[in-house]
Amino acid sequence: MNQMLRFCLLIASLALLATAPARAEDGPKRVVALGSEITEIVDALGETKRLVGRDSTSLYPPEVTALPDVGYVRQLGAEGVLSLRPDLILASATAGPPEVLAQIRSAGVPIVQLSEAFTLDSLLKKVADIAKALQVEARGAELSEKLRRDTQEAEAAVAKMEGHPKVLFIIAAAGGAPMAAGRQTGADAMIALAGGENVFAEHTGYKAVSLEAAAAAAPDAIAMMAHTLDNMGGATGVATNPALKLTPAAKTRRIVAREGGYLLAFGPRLPQAITDFAKAIRSEAAQ
Amino acid sequence: MTSAAGVRTEPPTLAELRAAQDRSRRVLLAVLLVGMVAAAIAELVIGPAKISVYDALMALWPSSEPATQASEIVQAIRLPRLLLALCVGATLGVCGAALQGLFRNPLADPTIIGVSGGGVLGAGLVIVAGKTLAPGFLAVAGLFALPLGAFAGSMIAIIAVYGMSRISGLASGSALILAGIAINAICDGALGYLNFIAFDDQLRELVFWRLGSLGRVTWTSLPPAAVLMVISVLLMLRVAPSLNVYLLGEREAVHLGVNVERMKRVIILLVALGVGSAVALTGLIGFIGLAAPHIIRLFAGADHRIVLPGSALLGALLILCADLIARTAVAPAELPIGLLTSALGGPFFLWMLMRYRRELF
Numbered sequence: 023m024n025q026m027l028r029f030c031l032l033i034a035s036l037a038l039l040a041t042a043p044a045r046a047e048d049g050p051k052r053v054v055a056l057g058s059e060i061t062e063i064v065d066a067l068g069e070t071k072r073l074v075g076r077d078s079t080s081l082y083p084p085e086v087t088a089l090p091d092v093g094y095v096r097q098l099g100a101e102g103v104l105s106l107r108p109d110l111i112l113a114s115a116t117a118g119p120p121e122v123l124a125q126i127r128s129a130g131v132p133i134v135q136l137s138e139a140f141t142l143d144s145l146l147k148k149v150a151d152i153a154k155a156l157q158v159e160a161r162g163a164e165l166s167e168k169l170r171r172d173t174q175e176a177e178a179a180v181a182k183m184e185g186h187p188k189v190l191f192i193i194a195a196a197g198g199a200p201m202a203a204g205r206q207t208g209a210d211a212m213i214a215l216a217g218g219e220n221v222f223a224e225h226t227g228y229k230a231v232s233l234e235a236a237a238a239a240a241p242d243a244i245a246m247m248a249h250t251l252d253n254m255g256g257a258t259g260v261a262t263n264p265a266l267k268l269t270p271a272a273k274t275r276r277i278v279a280r281e282g283g284y285l286l287a288f289g290p291r292l293p294q295a296i297t298d299f300a301k302a303i304r305s306e307a308a309q
Numbered sequence: 310m311t312s313a314a315g316v317r318t319e320p321p322t323l324a325e326l327r328a329a330q331d332r333s334r335r336v337l338l339a340v341l342l343v344g345m346v347a348a349a350i351a352e353l354v355i356g357p358a359k360i361s362v363y364d365a366l367m368a369l370w371p372s373s374e375p376a377t378q379a380s381e382i383v384q385a386i387r388l389p390r391l392l393l394a395l396c397v398g399a400t401l402g403v404c405g406a407a408l409q410g411l412f413r414n415p416l417a418d419p420t421i422i423g424v425s426g427g428g429v430l431g432a433g434l435v436i437v438a439g440k441t442l443a444p445g446f447l448a449v450a451g452l453f454a455l456p457l458g459a460f461a462g463s464m465i466a467i468i469a470v471y472g473m474s475r476i477s478g479l480a481s482g483s484a485l486i487l488a489g490i491a492i493n494a495i496c497d498g499a500l501g502y503l504n505f506i507a508f509d510d511q512l513r514e515l516v517f518w519r520l521g522s523l524g525r526v527t528w529t530s531l532p533p534a535a536v537l538m539v540i541s542v543l544l545m546l547r548v549a550p551s552l553n554v555y556l557l558g559e560r561e562a563v564h565l566g567v568n569v570e571r572m573k574r575v576i577i578l579l580v581a582l583g584v585g586s587a588v589a590l591t592g593l594i595g596f597i598g599l600a601a602p603h604i605i606r607l608f609a610g611a612d613h614r615i616v617l618p619g620s621a622l623l624g625a626l627l628i629l630c631a632d633l634i635a636r637t638a639v640a641p642a643e644l645p646i647g648l649l650t651s652a653l654g655g656p657f658f659l660w661m662l663m664r665y666r667r668e669l670f
Contacts (some may be wrong), residue, residue, distance in 0.1 A: 075641065078642070090641050092642055093642030097520075099357075099636070099641070099642065100386050101643075103641060104357075104382055104386075105358035105359070105641050106641060107358075121527050125385055125527060128381065129381040130376070130381050230505060
């Protein structure tokens with residue numbers, strides 16, 4: 023009888039343990055984040071302390087730059103990542119090459135690879151998946167709710183703004199032909215969310231273009247990543263570029279440059295990015 | 310034959326000279342082998358992940374103990390990478406030596422005369438156009454698709470270079486290098502076009518081919534290409550005696566009973582096979598095929614019976630050393646190895662140009 027009672031108590035306590043809510047200290051403790059938006063989501067969940075490594079595109083928030091850098095997100099090395107002794111790897115859809123991810127998996131480290139589309143839903147799914155992997159689902163739900171609300175507010179604000187400015191988005195101009203963003207790109211999605219019109223919508227992906235063709239589309243605003251602006255000689259360089267100087271954008275100096283991870287990665291700063299970009303392509307005049 | 314004081318009184322006989330030469334060659338090969346084995350062990354025990362020498366070596370023995378992360382790293386990442394480095398280094402070394410013999414030109418090298426570039430283009434075509442133009446080929450060839458595509462590209466490039474050299478006697482002299490520049494330019498242009506039409510994921514693949522890295526090999530992708538490379542190296546070693554006679558001149562070789570046309574075809578085929586397979590797994594790794602044979606010749610002369618095996622060992626040794634730097638210099642990130650071999654090989658090529666300037670221009 024006594025033994026029976028003890029056994030029942032043991033079972034009951036085991037059951038209690040199993041159903042006890044996971045605490046924040048549970049779950050993976052050494053996480054490597056691959057992809058700027060992944061790192062930002064981990065940070066927005068308040069779990070930066072669990073990160074032991076990041077890729078070279080993860081530059082926000084600034085304190086993560088102190089973490090070891092495992093290289094460019096698309097050119098990873100398996101052993102470098104493993105040398106950080108991670109117990110979980112959160113990888114964006116762009117992380118690779120796939121063989122390297124396979125090597126990491128075969129060394130017994132779980133990889134959660136997150137799907138990617140340039141939409142709010144995709145961001146919310148990433149938040150949910152990462153919160154689940156870190157076992158902080160409750161905080162994930164809070165963050166999702168906040169992001170949904172803020173994004174809807176941003177979209178509502180954009181809807182009230184006037185006009186649909188034509189936007190040319192230049193992605194890289196160092197040394198070669200400039201690449202413009204076509205459909206199915208983060209830039210195209212951001213232009214749409216900001217109520218603009220992409221002048222290169224007949225192309226898919228990032229394509230090399232002649233600036234003359236771009237100028238013929240008479241963009242009202244020219245947008246690019248911050249480092250591209252430096253490569254093109256700053257706002258003055260863009261505005262005085264022979265091919266671009268006759269465009270409305272150059273005349274009004276409406277040249278918008280933002281960090282890529284902020285504007286194009288569709289991370290947790292999406293609501294701010296939408297409002298900011300929508301205002302910038304309508305009114306910003308570069309110095 | 311020597312006096313009691315150890316002073317020669319007679320000239321050495323031919324047999325004696327042979328014996329002395331054989332001895333020094335054996336010493337050279339032994340030194341290279343020891344160096345290569347040491348570098349191979351270093352590849353296994355040194356890396357961004359801190360693993361003790363004992364743990365790393367014990368991971369190679371099959372054991373019933375549960376796998377640790379250290380043993381997994383050694384087995385799944387370092388060991389296939391080591392085997393790939395050995396195959397690729399030996400292949401590039403031997404193919405460089407054979408091409409220099411075939412063209413009788415000290416500057417012939419798979420990357421310089423465009424054989425590697427052709428391979429990269431072939432692999433690029435498989436990646437970008439394969440799915441749309443020849444899905445049947447991909448389905449049948451499977452893991453061999455990339456090596457075969459690279460092989461075909463290398464083959465076309467080397468035949469083009471060789472054909473040009475036949476037409477105008479380009480082989481000896483700077484003209485061979487100019488032909489290589491042309492082939493490389495054509496391949497680069499075609500690759501640029503592939504870049505332009507490629508989708509994003511294919512684009513990432515193409516970038517890899519141009520940079521060169523040993524980091525992507527897995528146990529599934531290694532065997533097909535490795536088998537082709539080993540075949541290429543082993544068969545090439547057997548061409549050494551014919552290449553020695555060919556060194557005297559084409560007509561002389563024919564008179565001495567060498568089937569010159571057959572020898573050329575064999576070399577061309579084996580170079581395309583070896584370089585194509587290497588490129589398929591690693592992308593562009595330059596200058597190993599140039600440097601390895603020359604260093605061997607500096608020490609042991611032009612006899613292909615020593616230059617070919619010596620270049621294989623030295624090629625593997627050089628690749629292993631470069632990879633060690635690539636893996637550890639910026640850890641936990643990784644440098645592309647092609648970048649390192651080019652950084653070291655470029656100056657070496659310039660030095661070669663200065664050294665052979667009289668013969669070339």
